[in-house]
Amino acid sequence: MRTLSVFRRTLPAASAASLLLLLAGCGNDHNAFYQGYVEGDYVYVASSEAGRLDALNVKRGQQVTPDAPLFALEATRERAARDQASAQLAAAIAQLEDIGTGKRPPEVDVSRAQLAQAEAASRRSASQLQRDTAQFRIGGIARAQLDDSREQAQSDAARVRELKAQLEVARLPGRDDQRRAQAAQVDAAKATLAQAEWTLAQKRLASPAAGQVFDTLYRVGEWVPAGSPVVSLLPPGNIKVRFFVPETVVGSLKIGQQAMLRCDACGDPVPVHIDYVSTQAEYTPPVIYSRESRSKLVYMVEARPVPEAAARLHPGQPVEATLQ
Structure with missing residues (x-):
C-alpha cells in the first residue's frame, strides 16, 4: 500500500x-x-458564592475520591446567618409549644386563689343579704340598705362566675387560628435555616466524582468571584x-x-x-x-x-x- x-x-x-x-x-x-x-x-468546580480563598486542599495532578474536600472560602457572614436562622427557628418552635399548653401552672394557681377569695366574699354578701331581708320585713332597716346588700351579693356572685370562666380559659390551648399562624412561622423559620445552611455549604466544596485534579485556578488568599471555577477535575x-x-x-x-x-x-x-x-x-x-x-x-x-x-x-x- x-x-x-x-x-x-x-x-x-x-x-x-x-x-x-x-x-x-x-x-x-x-x-x-x-x-x-x-x-x-473537564469538570469545573465553582461556588455560587463569592469570597476569599481560605483553603486549597488539592494540587495539580492529584487523584481524588468522591466527596474529597477541594477548597474552602471565607464564611464568617454565612455562619452568622446560619446561627441567626437557627435561633429564630428555636424561638418559633418554643412559642408554638407555649400556645399549645395554655397558661403556666403558677398562673393557674393565681387564678384559683382569686376565685377562692371571690367565693368567700360572695358567701359573706349572700349571708348579709339574708339578714338584711329579715330585718327589712320587721322594719329594722330601710329599703335602701336592703338594695345595697342585694347589689353587693349580685356583684360578688358575678365575680365568682368571671373567675371560674378565666380559670377554664387558662387551661385551654391557644385558638386554632393562632396555632396555625404560629405553625406557619415555624415552617418559614425552617426554610430560612435551610437556605442559610445551603449558602454556608457553598463555601466548602468537595469533589463530585473520582478523578484527577487537572488544574487549580486560584491561590489561597485571593478573592474568588461567585461562579468562578477554583478547581478543574478530569474523571x-x-x-x-x-x-x-x-x-x-x-x-x-x-x-x-x-x-x-x-x-x-x-x-x-x-x-x-x-x-x-x-x-x-x-x-x-x-x-x-x-x-x-x-x-x-x-x-x-x-x-x-x-x-x-x-x-x-x-x-x-x-x-x-x-x-x-
Whole structure:
C-alpha cells in the first residue's frame, strides 16, 4: 500500500479540523488507521458564592475520591446567618409549644386563689343579704340598705362566675387560628435555616466524582468571584478520543462500534467505543495539502475508552485508531 507523507504539528484541542486522518501501511498490517488525539471533558468546580480563598486542599495532578474536600472560602457572614436562622427557628418552635399548653401552672394557681377569695366574699354578701331581708320585713332597716346588700351579693356572685370562666380559659390551648399562624412561622423559620445552611455549604466544596485534579485556578488568599471555577477535575469517564475518517468510511460507522487505539508508551492497544460521528465535513488544513489529498473531506469521530484503560490516555496525546 502506498504511504502518504504528511507533516503533523501540535495544535490546541479546540482546532478539530486541523487534524487529518492518516492512511498508512504498517509492515504486513493492511488495516487502515486514522490519526487523532485525546481530549477531556473537564469538570469545573465553582461556588455560587463569592469570597476569599481560605483553603486549597488539592494540587495539580492529584487523584481524588468522591466527596474529597477541594477548597474552602471565607464564611464568617454565612455562619452568622446560619446561627441567626437557627435561633429564630428555636424561638418559633418554643412559642408554638407555649400556645399549645395554655397558661403556666403558677398562673393557674393565681387564678384559683382569686376565685377562692371571690367565693368567700360572695358567701359573706349572700349571708348579709339574708339578714338584711329579715330585718327589712320587721322594719329594722330601710329599703335602701336592703338594695345595697342585694347589689353587693349580685356583684360578688358575678365575680365568682368571671373567675371560674378565666380559670377554664387558662387551661385551654391557644385558638386554632393562632396555632396555625404560629405553625406557619415555624415552617418559614425552617426554610430560612435551610437556605442559610445551603449558602454556608457553598463555601466548602468537595469533589463530585473520582478523578484527577487537572488544574487549580486560584491561590489561597485571593478573592474568588461567585461562579468562578477554583478547581478543574478530569474523571476517567470524561476522557475521550477524537479521530478523523474520510467520507468513504464515515457511512459505515455505527454508534457503539469498537476501535483500537495505539499511542506512544500506551502499551497494549486501548479499546474504545464510538459514541458520536459528526455530520459536518471538514477540509484538511492547508499545511498538509498535497496533490493527493487537497480535495478530500474528513469527518470527526468521538470515542470513549473502557474505564479501566482511561488512565493510560492523557489529553493532547496523539493516537492512531483502527476500526474493528
